[in-house]
Amino acid sequence: MKSGLLYDFWRAFHKNRLAALAGVILLAIFFLAIFAPVFATHNPTYIRLEQEQIKLPPTAAHFIGTDNLGRDIWSRMLFGARISLLVGFLTMIITVIIGVAYGAVSGYYGGKLDFMMMCFVDILLSLPTIFLVIILAAFFKPDFFGIAAIIGMTSWMRTARLVRGQFLSLKEEEFVMAARALGYSNCRIIFVHLLPNVRALIIINATLLIAQAVLLESALSFLGFGVQPPQFSWGSMLSSAQYIVFLKEAPWTAFFPGLAIFITVLCFNFFGEGLRDAWDPKLKNY
Amino acid sequence: MLAEILLELRNLKTKFKTYDGEVKAADGIDLTVHKKEILGIVGESGCGKSATALSIMRLIPSPPGEVHADKMELNGVELQSLTEKQLSKVRGSEISMIFQEPSSALNPAFTIGEQLIEVLILHQKLDRGAAHRQAIKALNLVQIPAATQRLADYPHQLSGGMRQRVMLAMACACMPSLLIADEPTTALDVTVQAQILELLCQLQSELNIAIMLITHDLSLVAEIAQRVAVMYAGVVVENASVRNLFAKPRHPYTQGLLASLPLLNAERERLNVIPGGVPNMLNLPKGCRFHPRCPHCWQICRQQEPPLFSQNGSEVRCWLFAREMNK
Amino acid sequence: MGNRYLRRLATLFFSLFVISLLSFALIEFSPGGAMARYVENPNISQADRTRMAERFGLDRPAPLRYFIWLRNTVQGDLGTSFMTGRPVLTEILERLPATLKLMTFSFFISIIVAIPIGIYSATHRHSLFDHLAATGSFLGLSLPSFWFGLLMIYIFAIWLNWLPSGGMITPWFDPSAYPLLIRPFVIFWEHTRYLLMPAIVLSLSNIGSWSRYMRSSMLDVISQNYIQTARANGVPERKVVYKHALRNALTPLVTLMGLDLPGFFAGAVVTEQIFAWPGMGRLFISAAGNRDYQVLMGIIMITAVLVLLGNLLADLMYRFLDPRVNYEG
């Protein structure tokens, strides 16, 4: 089975150049983030307020210029990538854990419990979760892990729905009946027998979740509710560009971090789409 | 019986390009439909009956489909040369078609009346009032009770049999000369099946419509058709009048089909079933397509595809009859 | 029939109740409490804080306060803003029209752009346009809206100087200064030029997802039997697509639009912030920064009501488009 998934993956990405390219770019970004100290040309938090050091346009010394506090943007982007990606991955893990557990229980047990659990999901989905995220972020002033926890706790509902749908139909299959007849515990059936069947779906979903998390985190940091100084992410690097004067004088401070977010999110989306093509042709829009 | 020829189809080839390869749903089909007759087309599931019908309607989606025929003439008009605009004038007024699934064949978003009236206005250039009256007439024709009220109903409010009647009303509202009925009764229960068949016969005799009745049930054909074409894996293997076919089935496949009819051998212990399964349309056997399942298979059958041999007004695609001819 | 709507209404109120309980608890159990922002202010002593807390009723136990809040809210009193001392409802109602204006405009942009793209992609599957639309929708879904907004501001407001960078209307705008004949156009343009950029930014992700959805829904419908029937009866292709298929393809899209409403409000928060749009989203952000609990609760509740009503509307619309629904469930 495992080799089947991997084989499909390989075959599809051989054909789907765009998804493969997205994967390669993502690897490059991870690489740069992991080895940020190596590639950084300056200390990312070193502030120089001399007039000739702030808001420098791209020069030889500063690839893509400096920001309003004279910090090197290239170096900051490398280190900012760490937070952005870390939050993305952590959020994804939290979301998947909550969503899968919730959806699996709801779908597997079905009936009244399922009805109530899905009712709750529906209610949460009718609330713009960014409100809750902003409130929590504003009140708790969390670090990057806290941000991931907050975003994760407010965005698991769609994953839960997805998994629940699969479980609802899977549990009617014969092998589940057989497992029940053999007296396996529900817990074992859920995790050992059923979960592997939705593996592909979860991985696809997880990839897209990272994209969403990176976007949400950057928006949050942009609004000033995300990671707090001295920590910084791509989103918070754009924060000061909210002021028109600043945007006018040093557009590159906003341009490059935003571009990095855009490309990263785009690559995750393309990669997820490639996975979907490879593993779940049914889901493909023809 | 030398009735005028209504539809003449020569060497129809319909292919579908799929990921796994090319499916030849029709691989050189010859058919003739005379005016006012009922022609039955019989064959196993997947042998290309619907594909043939849709090719005649020019409704094969392309891609993946591809249709070519040496000749496809309706009333002397070559259908393949018509533009899309001319085609839509022909469809519904010269040839119409009804489908197997009455439950999904009507648009759920519009009432019966809206759908019927649309067709009438399209082809007969009537105004709304006249189209409305005409629609009621059409529903009466297919014996739908309380026609006026039914016009305001949505398809889901009708039973399967009623929906098929509505389909028939839409198809026959403009008096086409050919009606293609693709398994019109398969999805219905037995009593309703009989009613619909009776209705088909009636339409044929009252409106002088020729009907091409597609089915995999030979007994249906025996009841109402005049001639039968038996299809196997994309070709016509036997073409005969109903009387001839049932009296003396020639092709081994036809013989097998007849032998498996429960009615005719009720006294036997068990039904005869043709051994082997439906051939894989992606990978047809060399030579005669039927040879792996044929009890009379001999050498040439494995090597060369037989042509259609004529014999006493029947046409058979089988080497056995080459031998007889050569005698 | 009537019974179902009663049930829907009951569900709606139940949802509101759960949402209020949830938000209240969330705010309540957050660290610091309402007085946290005064702790660092040297001009306000501990005694002052206690007095203030008493005045706002913050010294009572939380369940009691929730109960009081609920009672007042049911009577249409959403409390008083800590920041301004004015009734929360007044504050919100001042801001709501701006948000609704932005959202409505953006909603129409999304529909007008997304639906034709979806239809054309579906009817010209695998064409160059289809591939471009697919790529475009991916770009749209991946663009950080605030970055896109800043780019637009830089290009159209700073560089080309065609559109204002933010705000909703020029404060000294006076339509009576223009001749009567062109006055309507001037007024229209005055509103549009402020609306254009924020509305486009807010539409972006909707256009991306709706056009994809429209495409797949259209493809789904086109493969249905009744489309084959329409063609077999000689209905011209244009009419098959724009009458028979579109009507059925729109149904699931309406549901999606209902489900996307919360996302729309979320997008408005960011968009309003970038373009200094004086709407509810901006109010929420400043309230969050200032721990203005009553305002936060008020905005959440008002938004929830709007979203749930929007869903109800989508449901009615669905029933209108798909007559089957009335008879089934």
Ligand SMILES: Nc1ncnc2c1ncn2[C@@H]1O[C@H](COP(=O)(O)OP(=O)(O)OP(=O)(O)O)[C@@H](O)[C@H]1O
């Ligand atoms: N759109 C399509 N794309 C690819 N292959 C197709 C398509 N339509 C039909 N086929 C193939 O063409 C062959 C003939 O199909 P067709 O529907 O004509 O069979 P049939 O005789 O009508 O069978 P049934 O009795 O089940 O209706 C089948 O092998 C089918 O898989």
Ligand SMILES: [Mg+2]
């Ligand atoms: Mg068929």
